[in-house]
Amino acid sequence: MNIERNNDLRSGDKHNLKSAIYPDTPIHASDKSVASTSNFIRNIIDNDRRSGKWGQRVETRFPPEPNGYLHIGHAKSICANFGIARDYGGVCHLRFDDTNPEKEDMEYVNSIIDAIRWLGFDWKRGDCEHLYFASDYYDQLFTFAELLIQRGKVYVDSQNSEQIRSTRGTLTMPGIPSPYRNRTSEENLRLFREMKAGKFTEGAHVLRAKIDMESPNINMRDPVIYRIRFTSHYRTGDTWCVYPMYDYTHCISDALENITHSLCTLEFEDHRPLYNWFLSELTDAGVFIRPLPQQIEFSRLNLTYVITSKRKLLQLVEGKYVDGWDDPRMPTIAGLRRRGFTPESIRLMCERTGLTKVSSWIDFGLLEAALREDLDEKHPRAIAVLDPLKLIVDNYPEDSEEICTAPVHPHHAERGTRTFPFSRELWIERSDFNEKPPKGYFRLFPGNRVRLRYGFVVECTGVDKDNNSNIIAVHCNYFSDSKSGTQGSNNYKVKGNIHWVSAAHAYCAEVRLYDRLFKEPHPDANGRDFLEALNPNAKRVVTAYLEPGAQQFLPEERAQFERHGYFIADRVNSVPGKPVFNRIVSLRDSWSTSS
Ligand code: ATP
Ligand code: MG
Numbered sequence: 001m002n003i004e005r006n007n008d009l010r011s012g013d014k015h016n017l018k019s020a021i022y023p024d025t026p027i028h029a030s031d032k033s034v035a036s037t038s039n040f041i042r043n044i045i046d047n048d049r050r051s052g053k054w055g056q057r058v059e060t061r062f063p064p065e066p067n068g069y070l071h072i073g074h075a076k077s078i079c080a081n082f083g084i085a086r087d088y089g090g091v092c093h094l095r096f097d098d099t100n101p102e103k104e105d106m107e108y109v110n111s112i113i114d115a116i117r118w119l120g121f122d123w124k125r126g127d128c129e130h131l132y133f134a135s136d137y138y139d140q141l142f143t144f145a146e147l148l149i150q151r152g153k154v155y156v157d158s159q160n161s162e163q164i165r166s167t168r169g170t171l172t173m174p175g176i177p178s179p180y181r182n183r184t185s186e187e188n189l190r191l192f193r194e195m196k197a198g199k200f201t202e203g204a205h206v207l208r209a210k211i212d213m214e215s216p217n218i219n220m221r222d223p224v225i226y227r228i229r230f231t232s233h234y235r236t237g238d239t240w241c242v243y244p245m246y247d248y249t250h251c252i253s254d255a256l257e258n259i260t261h262s263l264c265t266l267e268f269e270d271h272r273p274l275y276n277w278f279l280s281e282l283t284d285a286g287v288f289i290r291p292l293p294q295q296i297e298f299s300r301l302n303l304t305y306v307i308t309s310k311r312k313l314l315q316l317v318e319g320k321y322v323d324g325w326d327d328p329r330m331p332t333i334a335g336l337r338r339r340g341f342t343p344e345s346i347r348l349m350c351e352r353t354g355l356t357k358v359s360s361w362i363d364f365g366l367l368e369a370a371l372r373e374d375l376d377e378k379h380p381r382a383i384a385v386l387d388p389l390k391l392i393v394d395n396y397p398e399d400s401e402e403i404c405t406a407p408v409h410p411h412h413a414e415r416g417t418r419t420f421p422f423s424r425e426l427w428i429e430r431s432d433f434n435e436k437p438p439k440g441y442f443r444l445f446p447g448n449r450v451r452l453r454y455g456f457v458v459e460c461t462g463v464d465k466d467n468n469s470n471i472i473a474v475h476c477n478y479f480s481d482s483k484s485g486t487q488g489s490n491n492y493k494v495k496g497n498i499h500w501v502s503a504a505h506a507y508c509a510e511v512r513l514y515d516r517l518f519k520e521p522h523p524d525a526n527g528r529d530f531l532e533a534l535n536p537n538a539k540r541v542v543t544a545y546l547e548p549g550a551q552q553f554l555p556e557e558r559a560q561f562e563r564h565g566y567f568i569a570d571r572v573n574s575v576p577g578k579p580v581f582n583r584i585v586s587l588r589d590s591w592s593t594s595s
Helices: 014-022 042-051 074-086 106-119 135-150 161-166 185-196 246-255 266-284 312-316 333-339 343-355 364-378 488-493 547-552
Strands: 055-057 058-060 091-096 131-133 156-158 206-210 224-228 242-243 261-265 295-297 360-362 388-393 402-407 416-421 425-429 449-452 459-464 471-478 494-499 501-504 508-513 539-545 556-561 565-570 582-583
Touching: 042 074, 042 261, 042 295, 055 333, 055 402, 058 074, 074 091, 074 106, 074 333, 074 343, 091 106, 091 135, 091 156, 091 501, 106 333, 106 343, 106 539, 131 135, 131 364, 135 156, 135 185, 135 242, 135 246, 135 266, 156 185, 156 471, 161 206, 185 224, 185 242, 206 266, 224 246, 246 261, 246 266, 333 565, 343 364, 364 449, 364 556, 364 565, 364 582, 416 501, 416 547, 539 547
Parallel strands: 058 091, 091 131, 261 295, 388 471, 449 494, 508 582
Antiparallel strands: 156 206, 206 224, 224 242, 388 425, 402 416, 425 501, 449 459, 459 471, 508 539, 556 565, 565 582
């Protein structure tokens, strides 16, 4: 790892962000294009195009390992790779880096494909799908290894893994060469072929690159490039019992696919010499021609209150701390989608945080701000009472009802109006009534008047209580000439304006109120147990009353429930005519003062 600095961007303030990690580049809040902001990678590409290194060609790749669901950190890499290729008229390959038979699965392949498509990207050019699997290169990778053996560049080591580890050396001590380092090419070739033929047990031999046991870069001290594994692979089954390592596979896959710019995160910076070594050796052997793909590193996305490690996310799923990979509390793309985040908001956040070499923490509030910005303009308004209290309008006739009208969107009159009935018994929010109001409380209390939003002005006359003195209903009278939108409504000046739904007409629904999954901004800092930082209140389920039109919401349809935030009809549990809602995000950031 090569991390120079650890900026902690807590405020979510764009100006702060701008000065902290993007000193020279203005960030336009209104610019919603994807990854179009200038950055050091684009400068490299521009230079390459000017010099004609690859002509005008720009080919990138996104190389996930199918061993888990993609998370918000991957979104950054996706936006970078696919966004850059698209902006330069190139193509980004989707390549599954699947050389670990133990952990990989088709379920993950499918979830990764879904997530990238949902984010708005594809791997097509013309009619050609640039979808690849490293496992499709196993034959070539093996042949190239044989070639490197013949050229004396790699050897079979028969030390066990413990011996290899202990002779690798340290940052201050050089490594010790293996006693098998100088085997003849013939012997190496025979052993390697026998490894492939299944003649040895796991760990009996490995194939190692013969580079430099004294290199200051430990990655160059004869890294292992093949190991024996008697494990079925999800695509190649039992065809192979030797599997290539990541460092060997990755650069060769890039070169086979004619990738120009191979973007990865900073932890691979120390692997770059190895990347270049393999490609250079194979070029000398006549396999590839120059120019070779160029590895460029950028800093990974670290988001506060979030964990971006597939291994730890798997732990949350397997330990049943969440309800699966797509639980709306999860930072997986599938979870964010189900929660109601939009692809636009994720792309906008990735663009605003930019691509740099500096490792930094991005405040989760920045993603939520991008989300609110995107949702506010697009989605209709609706009324929901989440913590219901009965309000009885005593002077309204029992068998009567009338229609009230509200705009679909307050800033877009052209989107029309919505209607819902008013009647004698209503649901209001429990917090909108207070029998003994504190100073400055303008909502409902005995003797006070408020406006029922889009309806009438009412005056509170009293309450009903049960035997334990709990308030079970509030009484009021309404003023029949105060209806919103009528001339008389202006004669009533009230300070409070509360929302309501008619009890007889409301749609009663399950509403899930989600919050951040972790209480702490850095849940896994300093190796501590992130499970201890779980927020026990990250999911609360309530039975709410919604304006009748909400019943028609289709899965994945969104709205702002006035005063409460943005909600989405859950894509998994909603059925036609019976949507279940997830709160995507509240209207304001309630965490910013505490962080
Ligand atoms: P994890 O540690 O979560 O398993 P990974 O890097 O092992 O992540 P891969 O499937 O190998 O997962 O990642 C595919 C690509 O996504 C890689 O190029 C990797 O560098 C990039 N990536 C992973 N996490 C982040 C992150 N937090 N920010 C930016 N890019 C990331
Ligand atoms: Mg990885």
